């Protein structure tokens with residue numbers, strides 16, 4: 001929490017103003033019972049109507065000032081806490097954007113969403129509470145005790161015993177509740193994860209009829225969270241009546257002892273009335289403090305989770321002095337590259353060396369899980385090599401600015417990612433400055449024009465979240481068009497033709513040939529048909545290169561390639 005307090009800096013003037021207002025309100029609240037005692041002692045008991053009116057008027061003025069201060073403080077504190085929430089969300093989002101895939105893998109998407117929404121909400125709530133109570137509760141408690149002492153010492157002693165009971169009870173309850181609040185945070189995370197998986201995987205769940213299983217998973221997470229909430233609410237429900245009971249018993253005891261002291265001539269009625277009100281103020285402030293004791297650790301857990309994200313530094317960063325001494329246009333060289341995913345023991349890529357030149361198509365083929373996409377992910381520095389070097393235009397990617405490297409690359413990922421927006425906007429992600437002709441040309445090469453023109457509003461057709469109103473092949477073609485409109489030096493097609501039928505796959509590659517004739521093209525594929533025309537085919541097996549050459553050469557020399565070809569021949573009729 002303390003660490004997050006720095007984000008309150010822009011609101012410091014408002015906070016000082018809020019605290020001053022609350023100070024004013026508390027002074028008013030502490031003063032009113034004393035004035036009331038005066039009215040009873042001097043006005044009512046002595047029948048002085050004038051005194052009653054003047055003191056009554058003073059009380060009215062104080063009550064109005066106190067009320068206005070309370071309302072203004074409440075409004076401003078809500079504004080500050082909402083502002084803090086906004087800044088925190090911005091900071092978390094900005095930091096998450098700088099993450100490499102390593103940090104995304106480490107945190108997981110669901111928890112990043114929960115931390116940026118639920119956890120920040122907690123901080124917002126507690127900030128309002130702290131601002132309102134941090135001054136008023138202790139001031140009310142200490143001021144109340146001083147005022148009570150000034151009225152009657154033996155009665156204050158009795159009040160002290162009641163407060164001791166109250167404090168003890170609150171302490172016992174807090175010890176039970178605080179760990180439960182920490183559990184709730186974790187359980188909300190889990191529920192979000194299950195819900196997210198269930199919603200994003202709805203097609204698979206229905207196709208495999210695993211709805212019941214998923215429902216159970218959801219129910220388990222939901223019930224677990226509900227039970228914890230119930231436990232907390234049960235304790236809280238028990239806590240309030242007990243506190244009220246202690247408070248009422250204290251009032252009765254104060255009145256009982258007070259009436260005896262009045263009868264004995266040691267106290268007057270006005271003082272007893274003021275004392276009762278101070279006793280209530282003190283106990284209410286104890287209650288407020290106890291709420292803070294419960295809420296603050298809960299917000300502390302949220303603050304820790306937010307801090308974890310804010311303090312996480314991307315494992316992959318730009319060098320201090322970036323080398324932009326790029327030589328040739330678009331050459332890619334892997335030099336003895338090995339790679340293990342963070343935390344994994346076995347390397348996924350072992351001693352990979354190859355060169356992909358401009359004007360050539362380099363294809364990478366291999367069985368599933370052999371490390372093809374991993375090679376693609378190393379080029380734009382989504383991950384960094386464990387050993388070895390990757391050179392782009394003669395510059396080690398680790399010594400260049402990521403922006404320079406990524407500007408050179410048109411990346412078409414294995415899973416086409418589309419954003420909610422129009423077809424035009426989705427293609428223009430590759431190059432926001434592209435004009436209509438460039439967007440149309442890219443769509444035509446990617447063989448997307450035909451289906452785009454089939455939409456009523458053509459390029460203005462709205463794509464729903466995740467592209468759910470398009471087919472897999474359509475999504476892939478828009479994804480290809482997005483890379484083309486960028487006109488990069490290096491194209492990486494990571495299994496980007498897999499959802500296309502053979503004819504469309506062929507047509508896209510044919511159209512691409514002209515467009516990419518000066519560029520370095522790296523095609524990753526599982527189908528032999530997609531790679532057989534490549535200038536160089538790299539055969540990958542369990543993270544190692546087992547053959548490099550043209551289709552015909554590999555057919556003669558590489559047993560893994562022969563196996564891949566023969567396994568597909570029966571199905572596809574590859575010659």
Ligand SMILES: Nc1ncnc2c1ncn2[C@@H]1O[C@H](COP(=O)(O)OP(=O)(O)OP(=O)(O)O)[C@@H](O)[C@H]1O
Nearest residue numbers: 105341344348366367368369370371372373374375
């Ligand atoms: N983020 C990750 N963290 C840990 N391991 C990973 C991660 N991504 C992939 N792997 C592992 O790395 C290996 C290679 O994966 P990769 O995606 O590169 O294979 P691929 O050849 O592209 O497979 P496919 O053709 O099925 O897409 C797999 O064993 C996979 O389990």
